[in-house]
Amino acid sequence: MATLTRVQMKQVVQQWKRAGPELERIRREALERLEYDWESVDDLLDMADKFSRPRSTTGMVEMQKWFMKARRGRGVRTE
Numbered sequence: 001m002a003t004l005t006r007v008q009m010k011q012v013v014q015q016w017k018r019a020g021p022e023l024e025r026i027r028r029e030a031l032e033r034l035e036y037d038w039e040s041v042d043d044l045l046d047m048a049d050k051f052s053r054p055r056s057t058t059g060m061v062e063m064q065k066w067f068m069k070a071r072r073g074r075g076v077r078t079e
Contacts, residue, residue, distance in 0.1 A: 004012065
């Protein structure tokens with residue numbers, strides 16, 4: 001792939017800024033058209049109940065560690 005010029009990069013960014021909301025609208029409409037499948041949901045909940053382990057903590061300490069790393073600018077990826 002060829003290297004883009006600064007102007008081309010700005011054009012790509014602007015194109016994605018316009019495309020993003022439209023893609024979100026399409027995704028939302030597709031989700032709204034889905035039919036709710038009670039049997040699949042029940043199966044997934046049964047599986048979670050069967051294979052899950054009780055947690056020994058609430059996860060608050062771990063979450064605070066993530067927040068500290070994010071504040072320092074490392075350890076958190078958005079990709």
